[in-house]
Amino acid sequence: MIEFGTGGWRAKIGEEFTKENVQLLAQALANLILEQEVAAKGFVIGHDRRFLSDKAAKWVAEVLSANQIKVYFIQKISPTPLIMHTVKEYGSFYGAAITASHNPADYNGVKLFTKGGRDATEEITNEIEKKISRLNLVEVKFIDFEKAKEKNLVKIIDPFNNYIDTIISMLDTKAIKASNMKILLDPMFGVSKTSLQTILITARCEVDTINDRHDTLFGGRLPSPNNHTLNQLKNMVIESDYDLGIGTDGDADRLGIIDEKGNFIHPNEILALLYYYLLEYKGWTGGVVRNVATTHLLDKIAAYYGEECYEVPVGFKHISSTMEAKNALIGGESSGGLTIRGHIKGKDGIFAASILIEMLSVTNKKLSELLTEIQAKFGKFAAAESDLEFTVKEKAVLIQKLFVDKKFPEFKYGIKDISYQDGVKVYFENDGWIIVRFSGTEPLLRIFSEMKTRAKAKELILKMKNFLEL
Incomplete structure (x- = not known):
C-alpha cells in the first residue's frame, strides 16, 4: 500500500x-x-x-x-x-x-x-x-x-551553480563579508555541506564542518536537527568560540541552530527572529503563514506591524499555497522548515541558514541579543512537545475519543476556542494552546503546547498524555 x-x-x-x-x-x-x-x-x-x-x-x-x-x-x-x-x-x-x-x-x-x-x-x-x-x-x-x-x-x-547563485543574489553579501563570522556546520551526514560551504565561503565566512562523511546510518542518530541530536555541535561552538552552529536534516530542507553560548534555539524562535528582522531591519512588508503546531509569537509580531498571521494544517504545501494566495512575506513550521517570498515554494534549510547569517551581520548583534530584543517587545513564549507510539487498536480508540466523541481533559485555563482543522487544538484565553495530531510522516501521535513558561507547557502535555492513557 x-x-x-x-x-x-x-x-x-x-x-x-x-x-x-x-x-x-x-x-x-x-x-x-x-x-x-x-x-x-x-x-x-x-x-x-x-x-x-x-x-x-x-x-x-x-x-x-x-x-x-x-x-x-x-x-x-x-x-x-x-x-x-x-x-x-x-x-x-x-x-x-x-x-x-x-x-x-x-x-x-x-x-x-x-x-x-x-x-x-x-x-x-x-x-x-x-x-x-x-x-x-x-x-x-x-x-x-x-x-x-x-x-x-x-x-x-x-x-548546482544556478541554485547557489540564486541564493547569493538574495543576500546582503557586503554585510556578511564585513562581519568575519566563524560558523560550524553539522550536515548530520546529509547533503547540505557543499551548498552551505560554497555560499558562506563566497561571503567570506570561516566555515568548519563535522559529521560530513557518507554514512547511511547517520552516525546512529536520527538525522533531525533538534535539541537532543546536536549536542556535539553545542559543545564545539562553545569550546572553539564560533559565532553560530548550524545543523541541517538529512535532505537539508530544515535546520537547527546553536547560538554563540551553545544554546539550542527552537525553530519557533528562528522563524520569529527572521520575520522580525525582515520587517524591522529590512523594512519589508507582508504577513506570515504558520501551521497549527507553530508559535503564536508570530501572531504578535504580525499584529504589531499591521500584518496578518495565517494558520494552516501541517504540511508545507499548505504554507506555500497560502503564502502565494496572501502574498505573505514568510512561512514556516515548528519543525525547522521555512521559506521567504521570492524564493522556492518549499522549505529550504540552506537558504534559511544564509538569511540568518545575514541577519546577524546586518544587525551586528548576537543571536541571543536579538532573541532578548524580541522577548522584550512581544513577551515570552515557551514550547514543549511529545511523541507517542501506538498500536493499531490504540489508534482506533484515540480516534474515537478525540475526533468522534470529541473528549479532552479538564484544563484549569479558560478555553477560547477548539479547532479540528488538523487534529484537535485547544486555544486558551491566556494566549496558550495545546494540539494533538497524528503524524503525517511517521506512525506517531504528536502533542505540542505553547504557554508563557515551558513548565506550564509540559504540565499541559502530561495532562493530555494521562488522559489518552498511552
Whole structure:
C-alpha cells in the first residue's frame, strides 16, 4: 500500500520501500503526466545520500523515460530544495526527490513536486494513489537507464551553480563579508555541506564542518536537527568560540541552530527572529503563514506591524499555497522548515541558514541579543512537545475519543476556542494552546503546547498524555 503523508511517501526499506513499489509509483505518475499532457517540459529528479536513493532515482527515471517522458537527472547527491529550485527553473510540471528527509535510517521515500518547485497537493497525491491501486506490475514500462541516456530520454544535469547563485543574489553579501563570522556546520551526514560551504565561503565566512562523511546510518542518530541530536555541535561552538552552529536534516530542507553560548534555539524562535528582522531591519512588508503546531509569537509580531498571521494544517504545501494566495512575506513550521517570498515554494534549510547569517551581520548583534530584543517587545513564549507510539487498536480508540466523541481533559485555563482543522487544538484565553495530531510522516501521535513558561507547557502535555492513557 503506497500512501502519501505530509512529506511525500515514506516507508521502511525492504518492507514497503521496494523496487516494485517505486516502479508502480513511477508508472502511476507517468500515466498522470500523459493524461494531463504536460510531458513536454520533462521531469526533474534528484536524490540524497540514503541507502538505495541513487538506485531508486534511476528506477523512477527508467519508468518515466520508457513512457516517453524526458527525464532531467541530477546525478550528484542533492539537497531537496536544490531539486525543487530546478523544477522551478526548468519549468517542469513535475519533479521528485528520493529521500525520507529526517526519518530513521531504515526509511526511504519519494517527495513529489509540481510546477514552480512546490510540494504536490493532496489532490495530486490522492490521484496517484488511486492510479497505483489499479496498476499491476506487468503494466509497468521501463527501459535500462544507460539505454535511456543513449536515446536522449534521460539527460544528466548539474544545476548546482544556478541554485547557489540564486541564493547569493538574495543576500546582503557586503554585510556578511564585513562581519568575519566563524560558523560550524553539522550536515548530520546529509547533503547540505557543499551548498552551505560554497555560499558562506563566497561571503567570506570561516566555515568548519563535522559529521560530513557518507554514512547511511547517520552516525546512529536520527538525522533531525533538534535539541537532543546536536549536542556535539553545542559543545564545539562553545569550546572553539564560533559565532553560530548550524545543523541541517538529512535532505537539508530544515535546520537547527546553536547560538554563540551553545544554546539550542527552537525553530519557533528562528522563524520569529527572521520575520522580525525582515520587517524591522529590512523594512519589508507582508504577513506570515504558520501551521497549527507553530508559535503564536508570530501572531504578535504580525499584529504589531499591521500584518496578518495565517494558520494552516501541517504540511508545507499548505504554507506555500497560502503564502502565494496572501502574498505573505514568510512561512514556516515548528519543525525547522521555512521559506521567504521570492524564493522556492518549499522549505529550504540552506537558504534559511544564509538569511540568518545575514541577519546577524546586518544587525551586528548576537543571536541571543536579538532573541532578548524580541522577548522584550512581544513577551515570552515557551514550547514543549511529545511523541507517542501506538498500536493499531490504540489508534482506533484515540480516534474515537478525540475526533468522534470529541473528549479532552479538564484544563484549569479558560478555553477560547477548539479547532479540528488538523487534529484537535485547544486555544486558551491566556494566549496558550495545546494540539494533538497524528503524524503525517511517521506512525506517531504528536502533542505540542505553547504557554508563557515551558513548565506550564509540559504540565499541559502530561495532562493530555494521562488522559489518552498511552
